[in-house]
Amino acid sequence: MRPGEKDGVDYHFVSAGAFEKMVAEGAFAEWAEVHGNRYGTALATLEEARAAGQDVLLDIDCQGAAQLKKNYRQGVFVFILPPDFQELRRRLVGRNTDSAEVIERRIANARGEIREAAWYDYIVVNDDFEQALAELKSIVLAEGCRSGRVLDGLKDVFEFGA
Numbered sequence: 001m002r003p004g005e006k007d008g009v010d011y012h013f014v015s016a017g018a019f020e021k022m023v024a025e026g027a028f029a030e031w032a033e034v035h036g037n038r039y040g041t042a043l044a045t046l047e048e049a050r051a052a053g054q055d056v057l058l059d060i061d062c063q064g065a066a067q068l069k070k071n072y073r074q075g076v077f078v079f080i081l082p083p084d085f086q087e088l089r090r091r092l093v094g095r096n097t098d099s100a101e102v103i104e105r106r107i108a109n110a111r112g113e114i115r116e117a118a119w120y121d122y123i124v125v126n127d128d129f130e131q132a133l134a135e136l137k138s139i140v141l142a143e144g145c146r147s148g149r150v151l152d153g154l155k156d157v158f159e160f161g162a
């Protein structure tokens with residue numbers, strides 16, 4: 001847990017033992033070790049959102065995204081790129097939450113992750129934040145208008161051809 005992070009707000013923090021038990025029980029839709037820590041998305045969380053008819057936005061690494069890509073065909077995958085490595089380093093240093101060693105590890109990991117960007121559905125370059133946010137919102141809106149999703153949502157109202 002970083003200084004300032006809160007359990008139940010930033011993440012639901014669990015012990016290493018509890019995490020391993022969840023892995024063994026198949027309780028995660030995906031999980032991965034990222035920057036030396038383990039992270040996972042609980043299946044129950046996705047199921048609750050699905051039952052409530054909510055969209056879910058996951059900020060996860062590309063190992064986890066690859067697992068979801070296999071199992072959730074309706075998922076939409078957006079890779080958020082920094083403008084360049086110099087700016088990424090500047091931002092991580094400016095955040096003032098990680099040691100120099102951790103920052104170098106995160107940058108090295110980013111180099112590996114960026115190679116995976118090619119298989120994502122969309123890429124947003126996070127240079128100007130407002131622009132990047134507008135692009136992400138546009139993707140969410142456009143994906144909501146995909147014919148398959150709209151037809152499915154209106155099948156009790158209209159009769160559509162095959």
Ligand SMILES: Nc1ncnc2c1ncn2[C@@H]1O[C@H](COP(=O)(O)OP(=O)(O)OP(=O)(O)O)[C@@H](O)[C@H]1O
Nearest residue numbers: 035091092094095096106110126127128129130132
């Ligand atoms: N467009 C932006 N302009 C300026 N600063 C930004 C922008 N986007 C993010 N930042 C800042 O950069 C820092 C790192 O960003 P971010 O939270 O995306 O990293 P992270 O999630 O730790 O990275 P990773 O996903 O690789 O582990 C944060 O302090 C964030 O506020």
Ligand SMILES: Nc1nc2c(ncn2[C@@H]2O[C@H](COP(=O)(O)O)[C@@H](O)[C@H]2O)c(=O)[nH]1
Nearest residue numbers: 031032034039040041059060061063064065
């Ligand atoms: N595969 C998953 N990756 C996750 C998950 N939650 C966060 N992350 C990724 O980890 C890093 C580090 O996050 P930070 O909050 O410590 O900076 C970042 O790349 C996240 O995208 C998850 O549940 N699964």
